[in-house]
Amino acid sequence: MSRKTQALAALCAGLMIAATGCGGSGDSGGDDNTITWWHNSNNDPGKGYYKQVAKDFEKANPGVKVKVEAFAHEDMLTKLDAAFQSGDPEQIPDVYMERGGGELADHVEAGLTKDLSEDAAEEIDMIGGSVAGWQVEDKTYALPFSIGVVGFWYNKELFAKAGITAAPTTMEDFYDAVEKLKAAKIQPVSVGAKDAWPAAHYYYWTAVRECSEDVLTSAVKSLDFSDPCFEKAGDDLADIVAQKPFNNGFLSTGAQEGPTSASGLLATGKVAMELAGHWEPGVMQGITEDKKGLGDKTGWFAFPQIEGGQGDPGAQMGGGDAWAVSEGAPDASVDFVKHLLSTDVQTGFAENGMGLPTNPDATGALTDPALADLIKVRDSAPYVQLYFDTAFGQAVGGAMNDAIVNVFAGKGTGADIVTATQEAADKEK
Amino acid sequence: MEILVFVTPALALIALFVAWPIVTAVRFSVYDWKGFGDLTDFVGLENYVEVLGDEVFRSAVGHNMVIVVGSILLQLPLGVAIALLLNRKMRGQGLLRTIIFVPYVLAEVIAAVVWLQLLQPQYGFIDAFTAQIGLTPPEQGWLGTPEYALWIVLLVLTWKYLGLAVLLFLAGMQGVSEELHEAAQLDGASWWQTQWRITIPLLGPTMRTWAFLSMIGSIQCFDMIWVLTQGGPANATATMATYLIDEGTKRHNYGIAGAASVILFVIAFAMALAYQVLILRRDTKEDTV
Numbered sequence: 001m002s003r004k005t006q007a008l009a010a011l012c013a014g015l016m017i018a019a020t021g022c023g024g025s026g027d028s029g030g031d032d033n034t035i036t037w038w039h040n041s042n043n044d045p046g047k048g049y050y051k052q053v054a055k056d057f058e059k060a061n062p063g064v065k066v067k068v069e070a071f072a073h074e075d076m077l078t079k080l081d082a083a084f085q086s087g088d089p090e091q092i093p094d095v096y097m098e099r100g101g102g103e104l105a106d107h108v109e110a111g112l113t114k115d116l117s118e119d120a121a122e123e124i125d126m127i128g129g130s131v132a133g134w135q136v137e138d139k140t141y142a143l144p145f146s147i148g149v150v151g152f153w154y155n156k157e158l159f160a161k162a163g164i165t166a167a168p169t170t171m172e173d174f175y176d177a178v179e180k181l182k183a184a185k186i187q188p189v190s191v192g193a194k195d196a197w198p199a200a201h202y203y204y205w206t207a208v209r210e211c212s213e214d215v216l217t218s219a220v221k222s223l224d225f226s227d228p229c230f231e232k233a234g235d236d237l238a239d240i241v242a243q244k245p246f247n248n249g250f251l252s253t254g255a256q257e258g259p260t261s262a263s264g265l266l267a268t269g270k271v272a273m274e275l276a277g278h279w280e281p282g283v284m285q286g287i288t289e290d291k292k293g294l295g296d297k298t299g300w301f302a303f304p305q306i307e308g309g310q311g312d313p314g315a316q317m318g319g320g321d322a323w324a325v326s327e328g329a330p331d332a333s334v335d336f337v338k339h340l341l342s343t344d345v346q347t348g349f350a351e352n353g354m355g356l357p358t359n360p361d362a363t364g365a366l367t368d369p370a371l372a373d374l375i376k377v378r379d380s381a382p383y384v385q386l387y388f389d390t391a392f393g394q395a396v397g398g399a400m401n402d403a404i405v406n407v408f409a410g411k412g413t414g415a416d417i418v419t420a421t422q423e424a425a426d427k428e429k
Numbered sequence: 430m431e432i433l434v435f436v437t438p439a440l441a442l443i444a445l446f447v448a449w450p451i452v453t454a455v456r457f458s459v460y461d462w463k464g465f466g467d468l469t470d471f472v473g474l475e476n477y478v479e480v481l482g483d484e485v486f487r488s489a490v491g492h493n494m495v496i497v498v499g500s501i502l503l504q505l506p507l508g509v510a511i512a513l514l515l516n517r518k519m520r521g522q523g524l525l526r527t528i529i530f531v532p533y534v535l536a537e538v539i540a541a542v543v544w545l546q547l548l549q550p551q552y553g554f555i556d557a558f559t560a561q562i563g564l565t566p567p568e569q570g571w572l573g574t575p576e577y578a579l580w581i582v583l584l585v586l587t588w589k590y591l592g593l594a595v596l597l598f599l600a601g602m603q604g605v606s607e608e609l610h611e612a613a614q615l616d617g618a619s620w621w622q623t624q625w626r627i628t629i630p631l632l633g634p635t636m637r638t639w640a641f642l643s644m645i646g647s648i649q650c651f652d653m654i655w656v657l658t659q660g661g662p663a664n665a666t667a668t669m670a671t672y673l674i675d676e677g678t679k680r681h682n683y684g685i686a687g688a689a690s691v692i693l694f695v696i697a698f699a700m701a702l703a704y705q706v707l708i709l710r711r712d713t714k715e716d717t718v
Contacts, residue, residue: 081678084465106681110466194573194661249550249570251662252578260549398680402485402664409575409663427479 032330034065038080038093042070045352053348057339064332069093084112094329095337098142098322100133101220101386102393102428107324108136114325115139119334123341127358133386134322143341146355147320148278149302149378150201150387156299158186158272167301171236174304178245181272190247190271192255192262193408197389200401201275201317202240203417204388205303207233208317212310213383220391223425225418229310234414236306238407247271251409256283267293275303277318278356281370298370302377316381319390321355392425399424451694457687464681476688486689489660489667490696492579496668497647499583500590501640507587508594508639509632513624515595516602526595533592541656544585548572548657572658575665582654582666589653590646594639601635602628634712641704648697669693 267284284293346362389397403420406412550570660667677686
């Protein structure tokens with residue numbers, strides 16, 4: 001063979017591999033007795049624990065095989081998007097994670113997700129009100145296995161140093177704490193506004209404080225943001241920003257990557273507090289060298305009350321993850337998801353510190369003290385409002401988050417947030 | 430017949446990786462599509478109207494143009510000056526050439542991550558350095574201040590791509606005949622006059638080709654910005670490419686993203702065509718005359 005023909009042969013071979021690679025990688029579904037399960041616990045102990053859970057299920061259900069695939073969170077989301085885009089049941093996993101809200105509604109509308117209302121009625125009853133975020137037109141499409149709330153994580157030592165004796169409960173307390181920290185030359189709060197969502201959580205929270213549950217629930221359905229509480233919440237946010245509580249350069253600070261991110265600044269004692277979800281202790285442990293995060297110094301308090309707000313004082317803002325079954329999945333998948341919500345599996349989930357379990361019989365098994373405290377807050381809340389960007393869907397949520405960051409950058413008002421959100425929402429109707 | 434055998438693989442590759450994606454993007458752009466399910470909501474040109482009416486997209490086009498013009502205005506004089514310097518026989522020439530060329534060889538993402546660390550507000554080298562010499566860095570950091578962010582990105586891009594300009598100009602200078610220089614020297618021209626009257630004019634075709642490459646690269650600018658600012662703060666550094674990625678993968682507005690990508694394609698194509706007709710033709714004409 002001359003060199004030219006050799007090269008040509010190699011090229012053709014490459015093309016053939018590429019061509020078969022495009023179509024032939026789907027060994028997932030298809031088979032009636034094999035369940036493909038995608039999850040995001042790709043570190044031990046979670047990874048090993050889930051492997052064991054799958055094995056146990058196989059043992060109890062002879063003939064059924066569970067194919068487990070563990071991904072890093074972002075990778076899993078990207079792969080899920082790609083699988084859904086392909087529309088090919090072979091590529092779509094049988095059991096996967098749903099974050100609920102508008103995203104789930106889109107999946108349901110496209111006929112990708114199975115209705116579990118009847119098959120898992122018992123589990124849905126057991127979980128209680130929290131399933132609301134995974135319901136579309138009164139049908140339940142996924143079973144939440146971990147639900148957390150967002151609040152302020154703080155450094156007890158720095159608070160004491162600044163002379164703050166009690167965690168703030170009202171906005172006045174909060175501003176007072178900010179002043180005391182500044183006087184003690186401590187940066188009060190870190191926020192990763194570069195990633196938009198950490199900044200957006202402030203607005204979600206002011207809205208939960210300003211708006212009644214009815215207004216929020218109906219907004220999710222009607223996508224109508226005309227209630228004045230939404231604008232008021234934006235103005236509250238502008239007030240918070242005007243107090244300058246945030247770390248230097250917060251607009252270019254990331255959320256969780258490395259010691260100079262918002263979580264890193266808290267973990268390394270550079271700031272006194274950060275607004276974040278139940279994942280924060282874990283994230284901080286990953287950032288610090290001793291893998292302890294803030295350790296004993298970790299404190300938590302709920303978002304302060306806003307005077308005159310219509311929201312229930314006990315209401316919380318947060319979100320969670322749920323197991324969903326894809327439309328083309330084998331029947332055993334539903335049993336498997338029910339198994340994942342069982343007291344046994346959820347107890348192990350809690351013991352391993354993988355999240356905040358939703359099965360009430362497992363909530364006592366949390367070993368991490370910070371999470372054990374947090375679950376009490378969650379369980380005593382009259383309702384947990386799902387993150388807005390999830391509840392309203394990414395298109396509306398993305399526009400809202402953008403407008404919120406503008407307020408952080410000093411370039412917008414509450415009215416601007418409402419206008420931008422309503423514009424995006426009108427396109428969805 | 431033999432030609433067909435050799436051309437087919439290339440055509441197949443072009444069809445698979447160029448033509449097919451373009452056709453698909455155009456198809457997506459006329460539907461309201463969330464990224465899954467069938468393409469059912471045909472909306473015609475609505476997505477285009479929306480993209481063109483979107484303030485963020487229009488500002489993104491503006492930012493792209495700033496990068497196009499800024500890159501040429503900064504890199505052209507700098508590149509020529511450095512190339513002229515490096516074209517003379519001097520000590521440490523190899524080392525200097527390497528220093529200038531290394532950023533270009535570095536992957537854009539790696540370069541961006543390095544600069545991200547350097548520009549880190551408060552803890553980064555740049556802030557520490559400015560504080561040392563008594564300058565107060567902006568409160569939000571260089572990349573966090575909407576008024577500065579785009580200019581900082583432009584500077585980093587200049588640092589990154591100056592090496593390519595210098596390399597091309599140096600190559601162009603090698604093509605300038607030594608005899609012309611000698612003749613000029615005999616006529617009593619100074620070094621500066623020789624460069625100004627002979628080297629630089631003869632470098633014209635190289636500069637025009639380089640400017641073309643720079644323009645196309647600037648219109649598609651993505652990696653550097655994505656790592657440094659993700660188009661922020663408050664969309665101050667959004668480009669057409671970051672806009673379409675944001676709309677597509679983050680918000681699942683694939684129709685909008687499709688329309689934005691088609692508009693990006695049309696703008697790039699029109700600019701390339703205009704450049705060919707108005708500027709590059711001079712070079713080909715000289716050949717045919």
